[in-house]
Amino acid sequence: xxxxxxxxxxxxxxxxxxxxxxxxxxxxxxxxxxxxxxxxxxxxxxxxxxxxxxxxxxxxxxxxxxxxxxxxxxxxxxxxxxxxxxxxxxxxxxxxxxxxxxxxxxxxxxxxxxxxxxxxxxxxxxxxxxxxxxxxxxxxxxxxxxxxxxxxxxxxxxxxxxxxxxxxxxxxxxxxxxxxxxxxxxxxxxxxxxxxxxxxxxxxxxxxxxxxxxxxxxxxxxxxxxxxxxxxxxxxxxxxxxxxxxxxxxxxxxxxxxxxxxxxxxxxxxxxxxxxxxxxxxxxxxxxxxxxxxxxxxxxxxxxxxxxxxxxxxxxxxxxxxxxxxxxxxxxxxxxxxxxxxxxxxxxxxxxxxxxxxxxxxxxxxxxxxxxxxxxxxxxxxxxxxxxxxxxxxxxxxxxxxxxxxxxxxxxxxxxxxxxxxxxxxx
Numbered sequence: 001x002x003x004x005x006x007x008x009x010x011x012x013x014x015x016x017x018x019x020x021x022x023x024x025x026x027x028x029x030x031x032x033x034x035x036x037x038x039x040x041x042x043x044x045x046x047x048x049x050x051x052x053x054x055x056x057x058x059x060x061x062x063x064x065x066x067x068x069x070x071x072x073x074x075x076x077x078x079x080x081x082x083x084x085x086x087x088x089x090x091x092x093x094x095x096x097x098x099x100x101x102x103x104x105x106x107x108x109x110x111x112x113x114x115x116x117x118x119x120x121x122x123x124x125x126x127x128x129x130x131x132x133x134x135x136x137x138x139x140x141x142x143x144x145x146x147x148x149x150x151x152x153x154x155x156x157x158x159x160x161x162x163x164x165x166x167x168x169x170x171x172x173x174x175x176x177x178x179x180x181x182x183x184x185x186x187x188x189x190x191x192x193x194x195x196x197x198x199x200x201x202x203x204x205x206x207x208x209x210x211x212x213x214x215x216x217x218x219x220x221x222x223x224x225x226x227x228x229x230x231x232x233x234x235x236x237x238x239x240x241x242x243x244x245x246x247x248x249x250x251x252x253x254x255x256x257x258x259x260x261x262x263x264x265x266x267x268x269x270x271x272x273x274x275x276x277x278x279x280x281x282x283x284x285x286x287x288x289x290x291x292x293x294x295x296x297x298x299x300x301x302x303x304x305x306x307x308x309x310x311x312x313x314x315x316x317x318x319x320x321x322x323x324x325x326x327x328x329x330x331x332x333x334x335x336x337x338x339x340x341x342x343x344x345x346x347x348x349x350x351x352x353x354x355x356x357x358x359x360x361x362x363x364x365x366x367x368x369x370x371x372x373x374x375x376x377x378x379x380x381x382x383x384x385x386x387x388x389x390x391x392x393x394x395x396x397x398x399x400x401x402x403x404x405x406x407x408x409x410x411x412x413x414x415x416x417x418x419x420x421x422x423x424x425x426x427x
Contacts, residue, residue, distance in 0.1 A: 005208055005234050005256045007175075010332040011069035011115065012290050013323075014297035016260060017059070017105070018074050018119075018267040021049045021081045024304025029268030032079050032125055032139045039126060039139075046081060050097055054306025056108035062308070064112040066316040067323030069331070072117035072178045072297065073105045075167055077268075078137070080126030085170075088162050091126055106171045117176030118167050122160065122191055122213075129156040136184065157192055161199065168203040176208050178237075181216045188214050193231035209233040224249045235295075242285060246292030246335065254335075258295035261285065263312050269301040276311045279318035280416045284345075286319075286330065287356045287417060291345040293335040322416060325382035329354035329419045338369035344417070354381065355404075355420040360412045364390035364403035367422060372402055374424045380406075381419035 022029050024045055032042055063071060076082045084102035085094035093101050106116050124130045125139055131153070132138050133146035140146050168174060177200060182188070193213045200207060211233040214221030223232040226249055235256035236247050247257040263282070264273045277285075282298065289296040298319075300312045323330065329347050336348035343365070344358040355367055367378075378387040390403035404420055412418040 004206060007115065008070070008208055008235065008295065009256055009293075009334070012295050012330050012333070013067055013069055013286060014117070014258065014295060015063050015066075015068045015071040016119075016267070016297050016299035017071060017302070018077070018269075018299055019054075019101075019302045019306075020074055020077050020079065020083060020268070021045050021304075022077070022079060023269040023302060024049050024051075026269055026271035026304065028266040028270045028273075029077055029079075029301075031268075033137050036139045036142070038143075042079070042139075046091070046096060049081075049093075049304060051302075051304060051306035054101065054104075054302070056101070056104040057111070059105075059302075059308065060108040060112040060114060062313065062316055063109070063114060066320040067327050067330070068114055070115035070117055070175060071105075071109050072119050072176055073102065074119045074121075075102050076121050076124075076163070077119070078121045078123050078125055078181065080121075080124040080130075082163070084167065086163055086166055088159050088166075102167070102171065110172075115175040116171075116173070117178055118171075118174055119178040119180065120164055120167065121181060122179055123181055123186070124156065124160070127156050127159060129153060129159075137181075161192070161196055164196065165199060165203065168200055168207070174204050174207055176210075177204070178210050178212075180210075180212050182212055182214060183216060188229075188231050197230050208235060210235055210237045212237060220247065220255075224255055226251050226253075242288055242294070243292065246294055254293050256295075257293075258297050259285075259289050260297050260299070262299045262301075263315055267299055267301060269303045269309070271303070274311065276315065279315045279322075282315060283319055283322050283416055284356075284358060287345050287347065290330055290333050290347045291335065291340070291356075322414075326417070326419050329356065329381060329421070336369070341366070341368050351424045351426065353422040353424070355422060357412060357418045357420060360410055362410070364392075364395055364405050365420065366398075367402045367404055367420065370402055370422055370424065371400075375402065376423045376425050378404055378423075379421045380413060381421045382414060387420065 022031050025031050082092035085100040093099050129152045132140040135141050211221045211223045213231045220236045221232050222228045239260045242259045247255045249255050264276045266273050286296045302308050333347040333349045336346040344356040347354045388405045390405040395403040
């Protein structure tokens, strides 16, 4: 664990906030690309985006109660609309709404003790010097009017670098800069990546960066090699998947990573998408990430007025209720070094193992991987109750396995995830 990422690897649980003009359309953050909406046809949505209900303070308080340790907010998404005050364009909330939503977010989340992250899209469907025709994502990719249009990509790079400089200069200490989206020939040095990273680190020496200057959904970049490039970032950002074995480099050494997960199927607000994952599933997936030495960053997509969908609020509330009793098994924890048990997961902090039990057993609960002579004590984490080691003729038939006696009830105390804390002697 290096000094720069230490806090990140201890935080384990983050919040993504995807929000912008696209939220008022209510068909996801890629709506301009998917429906090939021209700049002119998108403009009424830009002018109509006046989110009176956006309350960063209430959002930060909800995140805090859910156990969130850091957050990442979309300062600019692919549509190019900026949620911050910038000298480089009037295509911003500062111009159209007279509000700097990045500043509101930063101040509110910082007040709750939550670390600050900003998302900035490397691509831009509004800027005149970002390639239109022939690009596989741009809304005008098939628009013949742009077939022979001459772009000055260097002009766009000056714009993009300038805006990132503003974000690293105007909002105090920024903990994470999350850049997105590299693809095809637009990777790494196409963005003048080395120059960009050097500039960012000169302004924010402690900031951590994701790996998407080099790869977005198409691999992990050179961060998983033993000699990563300066453009590789500090952590890998797999999307909508939890890597089966976590992420290690070519030498088998741990690499910091976070799984980027939506509650439903979309990042930005989609009014027809009610396919929300259950609170139980989200809690167990957070545990899975930690058990594999990773983080989970869970997304919310407020609507165009700034309201968080009720389904998302409920799940954050449920997660917070579980975290209130069990966060000790998440924060600063990681891979246990033990095989995954059949009935759940194991996380570890130094000489303490946390057995996350997802399924009840027909009798005592087996605690695979530890021996009786290694154990100092066993407790239920949520209430601190001391748990006895089962000593019956049944369990004594398996002398190499420690069994925890949770009592006569066949049901687990917490059907979502009952955490058994096993403290071992010494180190």
